[in-house]
Amino acid sequence: MERNPNRFWNPYLAGVALGLVLLTAFLVMGKGLGASNASLRVGVTALEAVAPSHVAHTPPLAKTTSDGHPLDNWLVFEVVGVLLGGFVAAYTSGRLKKEILKGPHIGSGARIALAVGGGAIMGAAARMSRGCTSGQALTGGALQSVGAWAFMLSVFAGGYALAYAMRREWR
Amino acid sequence: MIFPFETLVAEHREVGLVVETLIGFGFGFTLERAGFGRAQKLAAQFYGSDMTVFKVMFSAIVTAMLGLVVASGLGLADFKAVADSASSSTYLWPMIVGGFALGVGFIVSGYCPGTSWVAMASGKLDGLATVAGVVVGQVVYAELEWRPILKGFHESGDLGNLYLWELLHLPPRMGPAIVAIAVAVMAVGCFVGAEKLERMLSSRADPAAQASAAGRPGRVVFAGFATAAILGAVLLALPTGTQAHGREAISISQMDLARRILDAPWKVRVVDLRDLKDCAVRRIPGSECVPADKLATLQLAYAGTNRDLVLVGASDLPSIPPQAVAFPGRVYTLAGGFRGWEAFALAPPAPPSPGASPADLEEYRVRAGLNSAMTGMKAAPPPPPPTAAPSGPRKGGGGCGG
Numbered sequence: 001m002e003r004n005p006n007r008f009w010n011p012y013l014a015g016v017a018l019g020l021v022l023l024t025a026f027l028v029m030g031k032g033l034g035a036s037n038a039s040l041r042v043g044v045t046a047l048e049a050v051a052p053s054h055v056a057h058t059p060p061l062a063k064t065t066s067d068g069h070p071l072d073n074w075l076v077f078e079v080v081g082v083l084l085g086g087f088v089a090a091y092t093s094g095r096l097k098k099e100i101l102k103g104p105h106i107g108s109g110a111r112i113a114l115a116v117g118g119g120a121i122m123g124a125a126a127r128m129s130r131g132c133t134s135g136q137a138l139t140g141g142a143l144q145s146v147g148a149w150a151f152m153l154s155v156f157a158g159g160y161a162l163a164y165a166m167r168r169e170w171r
Numbered sequence: 172m173i174f175p176f177e178t179l180v181a182e183h184r185e186v187g188l189v190v191e192t193l194i195g196f197g198f199g200f201t202l203e204r205a206g207f208g209r210a211q212k213l214a215a216q217f218y219g220s221d222m223t224v225f226k227v228m229f230s231a232i233v234t235a236m237l238g239l240v241v242a243s244g245l246g247l248a249d250f251k252a253v254a255d256s257a258s259s260s261t262y263l264w265p266m267i268v269g270g271f272a273l274g275v276g277f278i279v280s281g282y283c284p285g286t287s288w289v290a291m292a293s294g295k296l297d298g299l300a301t302v303a304g305v306v307v308g309q310v311v312y313a314e315l316e317w318r319p320i321l322k323g324f325h326e327s328g329d330l331g332n333l334y335l336w337e338l339l340h341l342p343p344r345m346g347p348a349i350v351a352i353a354v355a356v357m358a359v360g361c362f363v364g365a366e367k368l369e370r371m372l373s374s375r376a377d378p379a380a381q382a383s384a385a386g387r388p389g390r391v392v393f394a395g396f397a398t399a400a401i402l403g404a405v406l407l408a409l410p411t412g413t414q415a416h417g418r419e420a421i422s423i424s425q426m427d428l429a430r431r432i433l434d435a436p437w438k439v440r441v442v443d444l445r446d447l448k449d450c451a452v453r454r455i456p457g458s459e460c461v462p463a464d465k466l467a468t469l470q471l472a473y474a475g476t477n478r479d480l481v482l483v484g485a486s487d488l489p490s491i492p493p494q495a496v497a498f499p500g501r502v503y504t505l506a507g508g509f510r511g512w513e514a515f516a517l518a519p520p521a522p523p524s525p526g527a528s529p530a531d532l533e534e535y536r537v538r539a540g541l542n543s544a545m546t547g548m549k550a551a552p553p554p555p556p557p558t559a560a561p562s563g564p565r566k567g568g569g570g571c572g573g
Contacts, residue, residue: 008212011223012362012392014205015230021197022231023238025257027248028190030175032257033198035285036309039302043310057529060313074180077188081195082202082285083292089203090293098294101210101281115297118280119287119304122273124312126284126305128325129269130259133277134198134285136266138228142235143254144335144350147261151270156225158274163217166278170214 003094022142031074032139036126038079041070103170114169174248175256199289208289210281210297217278219372222365229358230392236351237399243347244406250347255332255501263328280304331438331477332500343499348407352400359393423481423503425515426534429541432457440478442469444492445485445509455483455512456544463492472497484508516545 008014025031044064048055055061064070090096102111126132129151131140137155140148179187205227206212215221243250277283280301282290287305290298316325336346431439432455441458443450450460461469463484471480471494479501482488486508495502505512520538523531 008206008223009201009204010388011205011226012230012389014201015227016234016392016395017201018198018205018227018231019234019238021194021201022235023242024197025194026235026239026253027174027242028176029179029187029194030177030253030256031180033194033285035283035288036305039284039305040309040313043306046306047310058314059317059529061310062529074188074191077191078195078198079288081192081197082199082288083195084192085196085199085201086203086208086289086292087199088196089200090208090289093204095203095208096293098296100296101290102297103211111297112300115280115282115300116304116307118276118278119282119284119301119306120276120308120311121304122276122280122284122301123305123308123310125269125272125276125308127269127309127312127316129266129273130262132273132285133228133283136259136270138231138235140258141228141232142239143250143258144236144347144354145254145258145261146330146333146335146338147263147266148258149335150261150263151266151273154267154270155274155277158271159217159278160274161271162275162278166214167218169279170211170218170281 003092005094007093018138019142022138026142029074032135032143033078034075034131034135034139035079035082036123036132036135037073037075039123040064040127041073041076044070103168105171106169111169174242175253198285199292202286202289203293207286208293208295208298210290210295213283213286214278214281219368222369225365226362229361233351233355233358233396234399236347237355237396237403240348240351240403241399241406244403251334251343254334254347258332261328261330261333262326263330265325265327268324276308333476337476337499345404345407348403352404355396355400359396362389362393421501421503422487422506424506425512426537428455428481428503428505428512429516429537433537433540438478439481441481441483442466443483443509444488445483449485449509453513453545455509455516456541458483466492466494469494471495472499474498474500476500479503481505483512486510516541518542 009017022033025033041064044055044061047061048065048070055065064073067073087096100108100111102108122132126135129136130147131137131151133152133155136148137152141152179190202208206223207227212221213224216224239248239250239253242248273283280287280297282298282301284301284305287298287301291302292298315321334347335350336343339346339350341349428439428441432441436457441455442461443454443458444461444463444466447460447462450458450462454460474480476499480495480498481503482491482495483505487506488504488508491502491504507515516538519542520535523535527535
């Protein structure tokens, strides 16, 4: 099989494949897909090592430990699967490579700083909206949830609103 | 109904976790192959030259939505039951503000939370940085969301589990299919527009953001959508749908009901089905006395869905009474019925020891509050007389009725 790092699946077929994965999750597990709650659980695990009593007295954090260890949760197992799937797909397509992805006019340090900052904004935002693009837009969108559709339109609005200001990072 | 396999979240939890890992594998693999492990390709969505994000996301949404409509039509699943269990309820304002903020974070970091995991797995250091940022953001917001400074906003615009077909006042049976077909038509229209836009804007050749045209696979996908949409509509129009089978009673525990009637009584409607005179003597605080034979007068099929319905019998109810089956929201039956409730609520709880955990203290607070409400000096007011039935089905929406 030829490996061309710049060749991707046809977007519509990729979308159908993704939709079938989501449909499988609906039918088999009665659940959707999610990506951001696992991050909270990773954070709580780290925080528990430093300040366990603080975690116990903060209800939203304590909630992740109600079933025992914060990482003992289906969302964490799903993200482990995402990591494995992403790794295998990247390896077999020749895209597995240690690098920093960015536009031609920005330095690596600045790109990493923006990635951390943007990630932090998204982390807070995903908590605020009870899910991110996976758990809310994709899952809730397919299930016709009103909040998910309001969320999805807002994501595109937010992205387009700041695209011009961020053009130096990408163009 | 065959799906979902509920044992996978209960007694066969380990198997369920393996299945979740496999589902995650498929999720990560398709995201990577779609090009979502590459920040430039994701960011290109917002510069118009490569609409891959939009195309993949909407194809996926339409595929899963139509698939679930077809499965519901075949009687394999129940669209609303899956939607209730897999989607979160709507909190309109935090979702709009959170969505906007997530879009901002998306264009700044180049990923969304899910794709940042994929980028990290394929060796991208900026993906790793985004993952770290998301962890920090999640923990910081979780620290603040329950404190007075954010609590009001975080819980504003609570509409419960609200779906597009309910918003459009479509019938609960055909509604999901009608909306799914409309979304599929809209998506295909948008795809055609996206292809045109890409051709216009990608003249500024950008090798990293090479758009792939729809071509033949695209047309095959569109035809597949059309077939699934027609199939779903036809199957749902046939009289033997899932909802004709009746629904299974979901049991709610005494402690869960106690929490709900003390903490958020406006989100639950408790209907006591025992004889009027038993109900008059003692009943669950805030419950309505509606003997089982009078249940039809509540017109539950036309009631709003903003409150969950809890049915209370003398003891465990074996099934949901036929008059309540058509209730569009969630229906629970109280575990143990009223007899079990009395045993639970009339026994005064033991005061917690000095070093009790916050969870124990909270349980004591609920049980003590309940005990005083059931046994306090104040006698329960006499039950309201059953109101005359309205002449016709009440229209949903508009004001506080329902």
